[in-house]
Amino acid sequence: MTVSYSFMTSLPSYYNADENGAWAVNDGQANNFSSFSMQQSQAAIQALNLWQEVSGLTFVEDKSGNGQIRFGNAFNTIKATGWAQQPGDNRGGDVWLDKGDSRTDNPTQETYGFQTLIHEIGHALGLKHPFKDIDDTNDSPILTGAENSYQYTNMAYDYHPDMPNVEPRNPLLYDIAAIQYLYGANMSTRTGNDTYTWGVKSDGSSEFFGSDENFISAIWDAGGIDTIDASKQTLNSVIDLQPGHFSSIGNGTDNLALAFAVDKAGKSIDYNSLDKPDKIINLIENATSGSGDDQIKGNLANNVLNGGDGNDTLYGKQGDDTLDGGLGVDSAFGGEGNDIYYVDSFNDAVTENSSEGNDTVNSFITYALSDNIENLTLIGNRALNGIGNSLDNLIFGNNSNNNLSGADGNDTLYGGDDNDKLIGGTSADTLDGGNGNDTASYFNSTGGVTVNLSTGITTGGDASGDVLKSIEYLEGSEFGDILISDSQNNYLWGMGGDDTLIAGVGNDIIDGGFGNDSMLGGKDNDTYYLGGQFSTVSTMFHSYLDLIPSTQSSIECVGCNLIFELIRVGE
Known part of the structure; x- marks a missing residue:
């Protein structure tokens, strides 16, 4: 909707002169007309633009002086800095500033004079005060408290309850709602x-x-x-x-x-x-x-x-x-x-x-997921740990050494770069070590595990249903485990229990840990750590063995030339 405006250059004819040659504005409340100064005109245009920004109105200047909204100055006898007529008769849309109030001389934004222009233009567009006017015969809505203040509307008289003497800079919350109700x-x-x-x-x-x-x-x-x-x-x-x-x-x-x-x-x-x-x-x-x-x-x-x-x-x-x-x-x-x-x-x-x-925490620190958070990503260059919760977690390491633990749930752990330890926990988990020499650990398992890096078979205890990718090291449980390497240089650590550790192609390290373990060597140069009193080492291929045995451990070579070096513990 287009609304025209003008700056009065003379008193419009629809205002009546009295017997002394003065003229009446708004029922005799003002006299001594003068046109807006350049500063006042610029401020009025700025105020109109602020109303235009929020409404379906477009304001266009009518230089003939016949605009629907007209601006002028006069002396006011009722102590009002400004006054305006609502749309209706010939005087509807007229906006006046009081010549006797110096605050209207240069009404820049966030001054009382500028707020007066916003207020009076609001009247010219059809807005009323939030309180009941003396001459208001209609049952208009009445606002009280903070709603009847500059916190909510320029059409109020009272300052914001917590900000006295601060003038609004543009149409406020209720002003925008009202003008959009009228004009879109x-x-x-x-x-x-x-x-x-x-x-x-x-x-x-x-x-x-x-x-x-x-x-x-x-x-x-x-x-x-x-x-x-x-x-x-x-x-x-x-x-x-x-x-x-x-x-x-x-x-x-x-x-x-x-x-x-x-x-x-x-x-x-x-x-x-x-x-x-x-x-x-x-x-x-x-x-x-x-x-x-x-x-x-x-x-x-x-x-x-x-x-x-x-x-x-x-x-x-x-x-x-x-x-x-x-x-x-x-x-x-x-x-x-x-x-x-x-x-x-x-x-x-x-x-x-x-x-x-489905929510994610990106952490610069070692972090354990709180309840109802599904995913965790460790960021930065520091060696950090990440711990999941009972949900199906997705946990990413950073480019340093990380310990990632899924806890309960069907978790997916990505180690990323460097050497990481991945602990899936209970349920069927996916452990992807990424780059580096990475470990799949089952030391918390409540039963023995069988993990074959070559075939991908994972059964027993916490290993049941697990999928392992880019894993070089295996860490068993406190029970009897079966750990089998692949063609890489693997590290198999049985930890507790009577374990069976089987090396494959590659230079593997076989560490039985505690318990009476059986270790079967593969091709290439393997290193064995014998921890149990009755641990055994067997090899089917020509192999070079470094042994750290315990008392009564046995070494067997079947159909091969065995070369070994006995390394005493402590030397």
């Missing part, structure tokens, strides 16, 4: 990937798009992947990305509102009734806070929430969210969706409820 929403405002940012001046006050004062504002954003950036703040911030909710940034409390949600046709919609973001406009997706102890709340979208320094609390809400508390002791609650967490402190807390998606 502007679906072209900031449809790119926008960042709303604040700095901090030397006096500690906030900077918002060039302002050096505390601010009260509301955001209407019609599209894109957008960010609230309070990373330069040193005070505690609260950032709430839910439409119709308030954030607290800088010295302010509930001083930034996000406009209520509308659908793609620009019509108001109940945000709380939605479960997906694709039906909604005016979602801010991402938020970054500063060095204070901050709180960030997400929304339906796939949010990226960064806490920065400080002890922060992050709430992902719905959507597939990424939550990074940054430095400090942080708490993160992903909510519904497949969420990703970043952890850098042993005191960081990650909380997920049951059936809230």
